[in-house]
Amino acid sequence: xxxxxxxxxxxxxxxxxxxxxxxxxxxxxxxxxxxxxxxxxxxxxxxxxxxxxxxxxxxxxxxxxxxxxxxxxxxxxxxxxxxxxxxxxxxxxxxxxxxxxxxxxxxxxxxxxxxxxxxxxxxxxxxxxxxxxxxxxxxxxxxxxxxxxxxxxxxxxxxxxxxxxxxxxxxxxxxxxxxxxxxxxxxxxxxxxxxxxxxxxxxxxxxxxxxxxxxxxxxxxxxxxxxxxxxxxxxxxxxxxxxxxxxxxxxxxxxxxxxxxxxxxxxxxxxxxxxxxxxxxxxxxxxxxxxxxxxxxxxxxxxxxxxxxxxxxxxxxxxxxxxxxxxxxxxxxxxxxxxxxxxxxxxxxxxxxxxxxxxxxxxxxxxxxxxxxxxxxxxxxxxxxxxxxxxxxxxxxxxxxxxxxxxxxxxxxxxxxxxxxxxxxxxxxxxxxxxxxxxxxxxxxxxxxxxxxxxxxxxxxxxxxxxxxxxxxxxxxxxxxxxxxxxxxxxxxxxxxxxxxxxxxxxxxxxxxxxxxxxxxxxxxxxxxxxxxxxxxxxxxxxxxxxxxxxxxxxxxxxxxxxxxxxxxxxxxxxxxxxxxxxxxxxxxxxxxxxxxxxxxxxxxxxxxxxxxxxxxxxxxxxxx
Numbered sequence: 137x138x139x140x141x142x143x144x145x146x147x148x149x150x151x152x153x154x155x156x157x158x159x160x161x162x163x164x165x166x167x168x169x170x171x172x173x174x175x176x177x178x179x180x181x182x183x184x185x186x187x188x189x190x191x192x193x194x195x196x197x198x199x200x201x202x203x204x205x206x207x208x209x210x211x212x213x214x215x216x217x218x219x220x221x222x223x224x225x226x227x228x229x230x231x232x233x234x235x236x237x238x239x240x241x242x243x244x245x246x247x248x249x250x251x252x253x254x255x256x257x258x259x260x261x262x263x264x265x266x267x268x269x270x271x272x273x274x275x276x277x278x279x280x281x282x283x284x285x286x287x288x289x290x291x292x293x294x295x296x297x298x299x300x301x302x303x304x305x306x307x308x309x310x311x312x313x314x315x316x317x318x319x320x321x322x323x324x325x326x327x328x329x330x331x332x333x334x335x336x337x338x339x340x341x342x343x344x345x346x347x348x349x350x351x352x353x354x355x356x357x358x359x360x361x362x363x364x365x366x367x368x369x370x371x372x373x374x375x376x377x378x379x380x381x382x383x384x385x386x387x388x389x390x391x392x393x394x395x396x397x398x399x400x401x402x403x404x405x406x407x408x409x410x411x412x413x414x415x416x417x418x419x420x421x422x423x424x425x426x427x428x429x430x431x432x433x434x435x436x437x438x439x440x441x442x443x444x445x446x447x448x449x450x451x452x453x454x455x456x457x458x459x460x461x462x463x464x465x466x467x468x469x470x471x472x473x474x475x476x477x478x479x480x481x482x483x484x485x486x487x488x489x490x491x492x493x494x495x496x497x498x499x500x501x502x503x504x505x506x507x508x509x510x511x512x513x514x515x516x517x518x519x520x521x522x523x524x525x526x527x528x529x530x531x532x533x534x535x536x537x538x539x540x541x542x543x544x545x546x547x548x549x550x551x552x553x554x555x556x557x558x559x560x561x562x563x564x565x566x567x568x569x570x571x572x573x574x575x576x577x578x579x580x581x582x583x584x585x586x587x588x589x590x591x592x593x594x595x596x597x598x599x600x601x602x603x604x605x606x607x608x609x610x611x612x613x614x615x616x617x618x619x620x621x622x623x624x625x626x627x628x629x630x631x632x633x634x635x636x637x638x639x640x641x642x643x644x645x646x647x648x649x650x651x652x653x654x655x656x657x658x659x660x661x662x663x664x665x666x667x668x669x670x671x672x673x674x675x676x677x678x679x680x681x682x683x684x685x686x687x688x689x690x691x692x693x694x695x696x697x698x699x700x701x702x703x704x705x706x707x708x709x710x711x712x713x714x715x716x717x718x719x720x721x722x723x724x725x726x727x728x729x730x731x732x733x734x735x736x737x738x739x740x741x742x743x744x745x746x747x748x749x750x751x752x753x754x755x756x757x758x759x760x761x
Contacts, residue, residue, distance in 0.1 A: 146262070146266035146267065146268055147266060147267040147747070148265065148266055148267075149168055149176075149259075149261045149265050149266060149267050150246070150249035150250060151167060151168055151249070152166065152167065152168060152178075152209070152211070152239055152246055153241070153245045153246055153249070154211070154212075154239040154240050154241035154242070154243075154245060154246055155240075155241070155242055155243055155245070156212070156222045156225060156239075156240025156241065156242050157222075157239075157240055158237060158238070158239055158240070159225065159226060159229050159237065159238040159239075159240060160229060160234065160235070160236065160237045160238055160304055160305060160306070160307065161237045161303050161304070161305055162305035164303065164305070166209075166237065166303060168261070168265055169265075170303075171207055171261075171303075172263065172264070172265055172298070173263050173296060173297060173298025174205065174206065174207045174263060174297075174298055174302075175202070175205055175206045175207070175260070175261070175262065175263060175284055175287050175288070175291075175297075176206075176207050176208075176209060176260070176261040177195075177198075177206065177207070177208045177209070177258055177259070177260055177261075177280060177284075178209055178211050178246075178250070178258065178259040178261065179191060179192075179195065179208060179209070179210045179211065179256060179257075179258055180211045180213050180246075180247060180250070180252045180255065180256060180257040180258075180259070181210055181211070181212060181213070181255060181256050182212060182213055182214050182215045182216075182219055182255050183212070183219060183224075183225070183228035183231075183232065184215055184216055184219060184484075184500065184501065184539050184557075185215070185255045185256065185484075185501075186430055186446045186447050186484050187255065187256055187273060187274055187447075187724075187725075188255050188256040189232060189389075189430070190274050190412065190430065190447065191256045191258070191274055191277075192210075192232055192233075192234060193389055194274065194275075194277040195208055195236075195277060196235075197277075198277055198280065198281050198284070199235070199236060201281070202281075202284055202288070203302060204299045204300060204301070204302075205284070205288050205297060205299055206284055206302075207236070207237070207302050207303065208236040208237075209236060209237050209238070209239060210229075210234060210236060210237070210238040210239070211238075211239050211241055211246050211247065212225050212228075212238055212239065212240050212241060213241050213244050213246070213247040213252070213255070214242055214244070215255065216525060216538055216539055216557050216618075217525075217538070217557070217618050218538060218539070218556075218557035218558075219242075219557075220242035220243075222240055222242070224580070224597070225238070225240045227316070227580070227597050229307075230307065230315075230316070230334065231316040231333070231334050231596075232334075232371075233334070233357070233371075235304060235306070236302070236304050237302075237303050237304055248623075250267075250270075253272070253625075253726060253728060253742060253743075254272045254273065254724055254725075254726045254742070256272070256273065256274070257270065257271065257272045257743075258270070258271045258272075258276060258280060259271075260280060260283055260284075260287075262287055262291065263287065263291045263296045263297050263298065264291075264296055267747075268283070268287070268747075269283055269745075269746070269747065270743050270745075270746070270747060271722075271743070271744070271745045272724040272726070272742065272743055272744055272745075273695075273722065273723050273724025273725075273744065274722075274723060274724070275414070275720055275721050275722045275723060276722055276745060278641070278720050279641030279642075279644070279720070279722075279745065282641060282642060282643060283641070283642070286642070310599075312599040312600075313339075313346070313348060313599070313600075314330060314332050314335075314339060314599045314600060314601075315332060315333075315334040315335045315599055316332075316333050316334040316596050316597065316599065317330045317331060317332055317333060317339075317582075317594050317596055317599065317600075317601070318331040318333040318371075318372070318373040318374075318582055318583065318594070318596065319331045319373050319374050319375050319386075319433060319542070319582065319583040319594065320375070320583050320584075320585050320592065320594050320601060321375040321376065321377060321383065321585065322585045322586070322587060322592075323340070323377075323398065324377075324381070326343045327340055327341060327342055327343060327349060328340070328341045328342075328343075328345055328585070328592070328601065329341075329375055329383060329396075330594070330601065331372040331373050331374070331375060331385070332351075332372075333371050333372060333373060333388075333596075334371070335355055336353055336354075336355055336356060336357050336358075336368065336369045336370055336371065336372070337351050337352060337353035337354075337355050337369065337372075338351070338352040338353055338369070338372060338375075338385065338396065339351050339352075340352070341601065345592055345600075345601040345603060346600075346601075350364065350401065351364070352364040352367065352396065352401050352403065353367055353368060353369050353372075353403070354366065354367065354368045356368055357369075357370045357371075357389070358370065359387075359390045359392065359410045361394075361403055361404050361405055362402070362403060363400070363401060363402055363403075364401030364402075364403070367394075367402075367403035369385070369387050369390065369394070370387060370388070370389035370390040371387075371388045371389040372385050372386065372387050372388060372394075373386045373388045373431075373432050373433060374386035374431065374432060374433030374434040374435075374444065374488070375434070376434040376435050376436055376441060377436070378395075378436065378441070378456060379436075379456075381398060381399075382395050382396060382397050382398060383395070383396040383398060384396075384406060384434050384441055384454070385403075385434075386431040386432055386433055386434050386443065386444075387408075387431070388430050388431060388432055388446075389430070390408070390410055391408050391409070391410060391411060391412050391413070391427065391428045391429055391430060391431070391447070392405055392406075392407060392408030392409075392410060392428060392431070393405070393406040393407040393408060393423070393428070393431060393434070393441070393443070393454060394406060405424065406423055406424075406454065406456075406459075407423035407424065407426070407428060407454050407461050408423070408424070408426070408427065408428040408431075409424070409425065409426070409427050409428075411427045412427060412428075412429050412430075412447065413426075413427040413428055413429040413445075413447065413448055414427070414721045414723070415468070415655075415696050415721055415723060416698075416721065419462065419463045420460065420461065420462035420463065421460060421461070421462075422459065422460060423454055423455075423459050423460055423461045424459075426461050428443070428445065428447075428452070428461070429445055429446075429447030429448045430445065430446045430447030430448075431443045431444065431445055431446070431447075431452075432444045432445075432446040432484075432485070432486045432487075432541075433485075433486060433487050433488045433542075434454075434488065435488035435489060435490045435495065436490060437488075437490035437495045437508075438510065440453040440454065440455050440456075441453065441454040441455075441456065442464065442488055442490070442495055442508075443461075444485040444486055444487065444488050444497060445466075445485070446484045446485060446486050446500075448466070448468045449466055449467075449468055449469065449470045449481065449482045449483055449484060449485070450463055450464075450465065450466030450467075450468060450482060450485075451463075451464045451465040451466055451477070451482070451485060451495075451497070451508065452464055464477055464508075464512065465477030465478070465480050465482070465508060465512065465514055466480055466481065466482045466485075467479065467480070467481060469481045469657065469659075469692070469694055469725070470482075470483045470484075470501065470522070470692070470694075470725045470727070471483060471502070471521065471522060471659075471661070471692055471727075472499070472502040472504055472506075472516060472519060472520070472521050472522070474506075474513075474514050474515055474516055475513065475514060476512065476513055476514075477508070477512040477513065477514060480514035482497075482499050482502075482506075482514075483499055483500070483501035483502040483504075483522060484499070484500045484501040485497050485498070485499050485500070485506075486498055486499075486500040486540075486541045486542075487500075487540065487541050487542040487543045487554065487582075487583065488543065489543045489544050489545045489551065490545070491545045491549075493509065493510055494507045494508070494509060495507060495508040496543045496545060496551050497543060498540040498541055498542055498543045498553060498554070499519065499540075500539045500540060500541055500556075501522060501539070502519050502520075502521055502522055503519055503524070503525035503536065503537045503538055503539055503540065504516055504517075504518060504519020504520075504537070504540075505517045505518040505519060505537065505540065505543065505551070505553055505564055506519070517532055517564055517566070518532045518535050518536075518537060518553075518564055518571055519537065521661055521690070522661075522690065522727050523690060523727070523729065524536065524617070524618075525537065525538040525539065525557075525617075525618050526538060526615070526616045526617035526618045527555070527558040527560065527573075527613060527615065527616050528615040528616065528617055529562075529570075529571050529572050529573055529613065529615065530570065530571060530615075531569055531570060531571075532564065532569045532570070532571055533569075535564075535571035536615075536616075536617055536618075537553060537555050537558065537562065538555060538556070538557035538558045538618070539556050539557040540553045540554055540555045540556055540562075541554055541556040541581075541582040541583070542554030542556070542581065542582050542583035542584060542594070544583070544584045544585065544586065544591065546563070546586070546606075547586070548565075549565075549566060549567065550563055550564060550565040550566065550567075551563070551564050551566075552574060552584055552591060554581040554582055554583055554584055554593065554594070555581070556580050556581060556582055556596075557580070558576075559576065559577065559578050559579055559580065559581070560573055560574075560575065560576045560578060560581070560613075561573070561574040561575040561576075561578060561581060561584065561591070561593060561604070562574065573613050574591075574604075574606070574607055575593070575604055575607070576613060578593055578595050578598075578602065579595050579596070579597040579598040580595070580596045580597035580598075581593050581594060581595055581596065582594050582596040587603070589605065589606060590603050590604060590605055590606065591603075591604050591606055592604075623729075624688060624729040624730055624731035625728055625729065625730055625731070625737070625740065626730075626731050626732075626733045626736040626737065627682065627730050627731070627732060627733075627736040627737050627738070627740065628682075628732070628733070628734065628735060628736040628737065628738050629682050629683070629684035629732045629734070629736075630681060630682060630684065630738075631679065631680070631681060631682075631738060632679075632680040632681070632682055632737075632738055632739070632740055633677070633678075633679060633680075633738060633739045633740070634658065634669070634677065634678045634679075634680055634691075634693065634740050634742070635676075635677050635739060635740065635741045635742070635748075636656060636676040636677065636693070636695045636741075636742050636743075636744050637676075637741060637742070637743045637744060637745070637746050637747070637748050638654065638676055638695070638697045638722065638744040638745050638746060639745055639746030639747075640697075640699040640745075641699065641745070643701060644699040644700060644701055644720070645699060645700065646697065646698070646699055653697060653698045653699070654674055654675070654676050654695070654696065654697045654698075655672065655673075655674060655694075655695070655696045655697075656672065656673055656674070656675065656676050656678060656693070656694070656695050656696075657671070657672045657692075657693070657694040657695075658670055658671065658672075658678060658680070658691070658692065658693055658694075659671075659692045660689055660690065660691050660692060661689055661690045661692065662686065662689055664683055664685075664686055665682060665683055665686045665689035665690075665691070665730070666680060666681070666682065666683070666691075667681040667682065667683050668680060668681035669681060676695060676697070676744075682730070682732055684732065686732065687731065687732050688729070688730060688731045688732065689729075689730055690727050690728065690729050690730065691726075691727075691728045691730055691740070692725070692726070692727055692728075693725070693726040693728065693742060694723075694724075694725045694726075695723065695724055695726075695742070695744050696721065696722070696723040697721075697722045697723075697744060697745070698719060698720070698721050698722075699719070699720055699722070700719040700720070701719075722744055722745055724742075724744055726742055728740070728742075
C-alpha cells in the first residue's frame with residue numbers, strides 16, 4: 137500500500153434505529169458511536185428472501201477471517217407482515233445460524249435512512265463512521281473482503297482502527313427433539329423421516345411422530361458423504377422416496393441432492409458440486425458436474441425427480457437412470473408468468489407435490505399455488521404477484537396466501553397448502569376453484585404428509601410434527617389482504633432514466649473475454665406500465681417511457697456484471713499462458729414499486745456495486761478524507 141490513503145467517496149452513516157431492538161447482543165443496544173473504530177458491514181435482509189440467505193452463507197468466512205476488526209450487523213427489514221413479528225425474527229436468526237448482531241427494524245426506518253431499494257443490500261462503514269461502499273444482491277463478498285483489508289491497513293496507519301472481540305453474544309440453545317424442521321416424508325415402515333434443518337440432520341421418528349428412532353448426519357454444517365454419523369448436511373429440506381426404496385434429499389445450503397440408503401443410513405451425493413449456480417454456469421449435464429442453487433424441495437413426477445430450485449427461481453429435473461440434471465422450467469427471472477416452461481417465471485419455488493397428471497408447487501415469494509402439466513406448461517391456481525398477499529378464502533381469483541412453503545396432494549384431487557406466514561393449512565379444490573382454510577394456530581407450517589385420514593403438519597417454529605384430522609368443513613377466518621410495506625417510489629409519467637450503478641471493485645476490471653460483461657433486463661407489472669424500454673440489453677443504463685394512463689405498478693429490473701482480477705495492473709501478465717485471473721459475477725433482481733405523479737423523479741438509480749455519485753442525497757452529504 138502507498139503512503140497516502142486511497143481517495144474514496146464517503147457519506148456520513150445514518151444512525152441505526154429499529155423498533156424491534158437488538159438480537160444476539162445479550163440485550164445490549166448499540167449505536168454507531170459504540171462501533172467507532174471497527175469496520176462495519178450492514179446486511180439489509182429479510183428472512184423470506186433466498187438471496188439474503190445466500191449472502192448469510194457468503195459472509196461466514198469473511199466474519200471469521202476478520203473477526204477482530206469487522207462487525208457484521210444484520211438489519212432485518214421485512215417484506216411480509218409476518219416478518220415484522222419480533223418473535224418470527226428471533227426464530228429466523230436461530231433457524232439460519234446467524235452469528236452476528238441483528239437489528240430488528242419492522243418499520244423499515246434504517247432501510248429508509250440508507251435509501252435501500254433491494255434485499256439483500258450490503259453497506260460498508262469505515263472506522264470513522266462513513267459509508268464507503270454499497271452493494272445490492274449476491275456475489276460481492278470477494279470485493280468487500282478486499283475493501284476490508286484496505287481499510288484495516290489504512291486505519292491502522294491512521295490510528296483509527298480498534299481491534300478486539302465483537303458484540304455478538306450467542307443465545308442459549310433450546311433442548312428440543314427437532315429444531316426448525318423443514319420437510320417430512322412418510323416411510324414405507326410407517327415411520328416419518330424429517331429434515332431437521334437447523335441441526336443439519338435427518339431424523340427418523342416412530343409412527344407417533346415424536347419418538348426418535350435414529351439421527352442421520354454429524355449435526356455439523358458440512359458437505360461429506362458416509363455413514364449415518366460421518367455424513368454431513370447443511371440446512372437440508374425436501375425429501376422424496378425413489379423407486380429403489382432410497383430417499384433423495386434436497387441439501388439446500390450445500391446446493392446438492394443427496395441419497396439416503398434407508399437400510400444402512402449411508403449418504404451419497406447424487407447431484408451438485410457443492411458450489412452455487414451462477415449466470416453462465418451449465419444448465420444441464422452429468423449430475424455431479426453441474427452446479428445447483430438452493431434446492432428446496434423434491435418430488436418424483438413423470439419418472440424424474442423434479443427440483444424446486446429456489447435459489448434461481450426455476451424447476452430442474454434429475455434423471456436417476458441417466459444421472460443427469462437439466463432446467464425444466466423458468467428463466468431465472470423472478471415473478472409470476474405462466475406458459476411454456478421455457479417462458480415461465482417463478483419466485484422462489486419451495487414446495488412440490490406430484491399427482492398422475494400435475495406437479496403442484498408452492499411459489500413462496502409470489503404467495504402463489506401453481507402447477508405444471510404433463511406437457512411442461514405452467515399454470516397458476518392462486519396468486520397474483522410479488523407484492524399481494526394475505527389470508528382470504530373464496531374463489532381462487534381473489535383468494536390470498538402469505539409465503540407458502542409446502543403443498544400436499546389430497547385423495548379427492550384437491551391440495552393442502554402449508555400457508556407458512558399465515559400459520560395456517562389451506563385447501564384449494566380444482567373442481568370448484570375455491571380456497572378454504574383447514575386449520576389455523578399452526579406456527580410456520582412448512583410441509584404436511586397424509587397418514588390415512590389424518591394429515592401430519594410440520595410446525596417448523598414449534599419444532600414438532602402435529603397430527604390433525606382432515607376436517608369435513610373448512611375453518612372460517614376473517615379475510616385480510618396486504619401489500620408489501622415498502623413505500624412506492626414517486627416518478628414522473630413519461631421519460632424515466634434507469635441507471636444501474638456498477639463500479640468494478642479495486643484491482644478488477646469488467647470481464648469481456650466471453651462477450652459483453654453486463655446485462656440488463658427490464659419488464660413491468662402490469663405490462664402496460666412500460667411504453668418503451670422493456671427487454672434485455674448489455675447497457676446498464678436505459679431510457680424508459682412510462683405510461684401516464686397507469687398510475688402505479690412494479691418495475692422489474694435484473695442486472696448482471698462480470699468482473700475479473702486485473703492481473704496486468706497487479707504486476708502480472710494477463711496474456712501469459714498461465715494467467716487465469718479470478719472472475720466474479722455480481723447480480724441482483726429488483727422489484728421497484730412505482731407511483732406515477734406529476735413532478736416525480738425522472739431518474740431511478742439502482743446500486744449494484746459502488747456509490748451513486750448522481751444521487752442528490754449523497755452529493756449533498758459526500759465528503760472526502
